[in-house]
Amino acid sequence: MQLLFADQLGPHFQLEEQILLPEVLGQFKKRKYHRQKAHLILSAIRHRALDSGVELIKLDSYKDLATAVSSVVNPTSYNLRRFVDSLGVQIEPSRGFVESEQEFADYVASKSGKRLVMEDFYRKQRVKTSLLMNNGQPEGDQWNYDHDNRLPAPKQSNLGVSEPWTAVEDEIDVQVRADLDKLQAEGVSFSGIDGPRLFPASREEALQAMHHFVEHRLDLFGPYEDAVLSDDWAMSHSLLSAPLNMGLLHPLEVAQAAENAYIQGRARLASVEGFIRQLIGWRDYVWHLYWHFGEDYVNQNELNANEPLPENWLELDAQTIDANCLKSTIDDISKRGWVHHIPRLMILGNIAMQRGFNPRQVNDWLVDNFVDGTPWVMPANSVGMSLYADGGMMATKPYAAGGAYINKMTNYCGSCQFDPKVRVGEKACPVNAGYWNFINTHQERLISNPRVSRAVYSMRKLSDLDELLEQESQRKNL
Ligand SMILES: Cc1cc2nc3c(=O)[nH]c(=O)nc-3n(C[C@H](O)[C@H](O)[C@H](O)COP(=O)(O)OP(=O)(O)OC[C@H]3O[C@@H](n4cnc5c(N)ncnc54)[C@H](O)[C@@H]3O)c2cc1C
Ligand code: SF4
Structure with a gap:
């Protein structure tokens, strides 16, 4: 039986037919989480538990795990890695990023102690994935379209792009809300206000959110990437970081969907390049730096x-x-x-x-x-x-x-x-x-x-x- 963590919810994390999925309420007692974050985590775990072969268990702490497990995909924090090391199970290399940890270690070694630079890493990622590449050259003969992007805030109060995808709550959300209310009544405190769930909690919802962004909002991602308008909370951003970080989407599938929109003439190159840079460049880069800089970096x-x-x-x-x-x-x-x-x-x-x-x-x-x-x-x-x-x-x-x-x-x-x-x-x-x-x-x-x-x-x-x-x-x- 595979032990699954709450940020490994997509199909690319599945190693075995039988999955053990813990819901760990104790985490909310240790730190003050945003109420909507706690809601999203519980909702996503419970939506994954609807799939066949998945057994949901409730724990106060991972240390209380009593069920025997045989495998795990290497988790994403130092603490959880210490925990899985103590289990004596088969640990598969981490997933959910474009570059493996071994590939990044080889990349660092190839730099012979020289300073790491995101731009250099990003270009390597482009070549590796063939995203926006043309016979070994970057599409449009430029790696970077920043000079077309990053315009100042426009005069209007709203960018005028389609509204972002947002979730429609279901019975699971009703139950999650009741459980969080109960925790609060018992003295657990959360920050922020409770509100309708905005972000995807299942693979199906995550795919809907991804397609909605690519079809309706990606084209204007670049020009106003760095602008902020008080009446437009989402601007042309994808809002996909949460489903990506919960493992509901793989960054490569999102980058490929964006590239297709460019190939089919539905989104301009500067926006697609800017978006792909965030996904296969920045996101992978900060992940690898977490391990490269070490636990005490924080x-x-x-x-x-x-x-x-x-x-x-x-x-x-x-x-x-x-x-x-x-x-x-x-x-x-x-x-x-x-x-x-x-x-x-x-x-x-x-x-x-x-x-x-x-x-x-x-x-x-x-x-x-x-x-x-x-x-x-x-x-x-x-x-x-x-x-x-x-x-x-x-x-x-x-x-x-x-x-x-x-x-x-x-x-x-x-x-x-x-x-x-x-x-x-x-x-x-x-x-x-x-x-x-x-x-x-x-x-x-x-x-x-x-x-x-x-x-x-x-x-x-x-x-x-x-x-x-x-x-x-x-x-x-x-
Ligand atoms: C102080 C600070 C805190 C941040 N906190 C988080 C965080 O908690 N979680 C998080 O995923 N990102 C974080 N970021 C990076 C970035 O701001 C968010 O990924 C992004 O705003 C999420 O919104 P989006 O999905 O609409 O992103 P978009 O603007 O649509 O970008 C597309 C995707 O690129 C990735 N990405 C872009 N920039 C970064 C980056 N610097 N680091 C990692 N991934 C990146 C994300 O997965 C994001 O979904 C933080 C940046 C700063 C400066
Ligand atoms: S404090 Fe007020 S004036 Fe200063 S940067 Fe912020 S919004 Fe502008």
Whole structure:
């Protein structure tokens, strides 16, 4: 009998006819999960348990497993790998990614100690998979269409693409909701609001969501990939990270569906390339870096950032936040357990880095509050890319940005009580002032990095720097 984990729910994880699928409620007692994330996990497990040959068991902890199992696909976290090692069963190599762990180890060895670069990894993945390749050359003779993508936020409040696929709840969801209500009544606390299930909980739903995205929304993925509109929560993003990370979809099948849309003239090349880059490039890359950087990477804190996460982040309480960009982002997380890449990186990550929030705490908060959050996906994205807490192992410079960037890429500033151009005084934008405060705090480190040294020189010329630093040292709440 094969032991199956909750992120191995698709057909490509099945090794044996008989499957043992644990539902582990104890996990919700240890950490404060978003209510909709807890719902999605339980709903997906119970939908998989409808398949023949699958036996669902309820456990408080994996350590309570008493049924004999014979095989397992290697799980996705250090903790679970320690657990399966202790079982003495046949462990098959991990699945659900384009590159195997052995192939990535060979790739790293081939670099002979040189810095790993995502772009280089991505091009290798393109050649390996033949996706968007033409006689050994990239389709359109370019590997990267970023210059066609990443446009600023458009003037309209909504992109105007079709609504994303969302789930229609069934009897299983009714039961899950009742069980979670019961847990809450017993004292288990969740973050965020309960709401209709938005994300797929079965293979069938995941395929529907994938086809819907590819047919109706992929074409506009590229141009506004980095823009944020307050009245358009999904923009042209796929919302497929949750079903991918639960193993309901394989990244290659999603990438192939996107490539077909391009071949058949239903989606432009820049969008399809941008999307495939995320899937076979970034997603695989951060997975392999989780193992490559090691278990302790998540505890890196090179910038000595030791501020605790504020209460309104922990409670997802948008009402007590004034900065419109942060308020809307926290509100969106509370409503759905999901925001797209730019609010994660340039609003949450940027503000957390500016304010010196502790990286490990930020990492764990993100894992618990995003429906797609997992132990493997977060460290490179949070500790590395967003917070620069690894001192540059992942990104060559901190992704620090001021109010001007937020004003260009989002439509939040127009209705904010602060002004993105103002540094000091009542209207001073905390993201703008926070940026200069960050540059000032870390100037010794940043001045030796040619990619950011100009910011240090500009900061040193600011006539109101002392006032700004004093103001930011007093700021208690954004
Ligand atoms: C601070 C921070 C936290 C993040 N947390 C998560 C997370 O919990 N789970 C998660 O899967 N991704 C995470 N990401 C990466 C990315 O933001 C999400 O994958 C994406 O926003 C999910 O929405 P989507 O499915 O609509 O993605 P799309 O924009 O449609 O992109 C397509 C797919 O590419 C993959 N992808 C794109 N970028 C990344 C990346 N940097 N790392 C891993 N996969 C990527 C995802 O599988 C995604 O579904 C995080 C990024 C940052 C900066
Ligand atoms: S003005 Fe500043 S705080 Fe307000 S939305 Fe813009 S960037 Fe955010």
